[in-house]
Amino acid sequence: METTREAGDDVRTQKQQAHQVLEHPETAAPALRVSSQWLRIWAYPALRGNPRVWLLWNAGRRQDDTFPRVRRVVWAREPGEATAAPRLLVTDADVPHEAWQQLLMEAEGLHMPALHFGKPRIGTDGVSYGVELRNFARHMRFEWWWKPPEGWEELADWVARATRLFETSLEATNPGGGP
Numbered sequence: 001m002e003t004t005r006e007a008g009d010d011v012r013t014q015k016q017q018a019h020q021v022l023e024h025p026e027t028a029a030p031a032l033r034v035s036s037q038w039l040r041i042w043a044y045p046a047l048r049g050n051p052r053v054w055l056l057w058n059a060g061r062r063q064d065d066t067f068p069r070v071r072r073v074v075w076a077r078e079p080g081e082a083t084a085a086p087r088l089l090v091t092d093a094d095v096p097h098e099a100w101q102q103l104l105m106e107a108e109g110l111h112m113p114a115l116h117f118g119k120p121r122i123g124t125d126g127v128s129y130g131v132e133l134r135n136f137a138r139h140m141r142f143e144w145w146w147k148p149p150e151g152w153e154e155l156a157d158w159v160a161r162a163t164r165l166f167e168t169s170l171e172a173t174n175p176g177g178g179p
Contacts, residue, residue: 018086025055037135068095093173116149
């Protein structure tokens with residue numbers, strides 16, 4: 001009986017570690033030396049599907065040496081594997097500079113309320129989405145469940161376009177090999 005509890009505790013610890021890697025994808029093997037400026041986007045399904053995160057960083061040595069890269073980390077959950085240890089899949093790829101610059105210009109033109117205390121939503125299924133930006137002096141994080149709050153639709157659309165660009169870049173690097 002004690003062995004079952006210990007095994008359950010071990011899996012619980014491994015799941016906590018998997019959540020930590022999704023929050024800090026640069027720590028997934030192989031670990032990255034990411035500058036102080038990066039962008040992270042995530043989609044965490046509650047019940048069905050695989051939680052995933054995309055990290056965009058500048059792989060160049062200098063700020064003007066722009067060489068954007070994306071890392072996708074997927075927690076590959078199998079149906080019925082509630083007690084199985086998590087399996088993380090990591091893929092890195094170059095991102096086309098021009099396409100990223102276009103998205104970046106679009107992001108700079110987004111207008112949305114920074115604070116929204118709308119009606120609370122209750123649910124057990126759905127997907128939590130988010131985007132986080134860090135640089136030298138700022139840290140911004142926006143997160144929503146299922147549907148974006150009123151006024152955040154432009155941001156949610158931009159996140160979807162950025163995710164498509166990242167997925168296209170990853171597919172070009174690893175054809176047919178991604179989750």
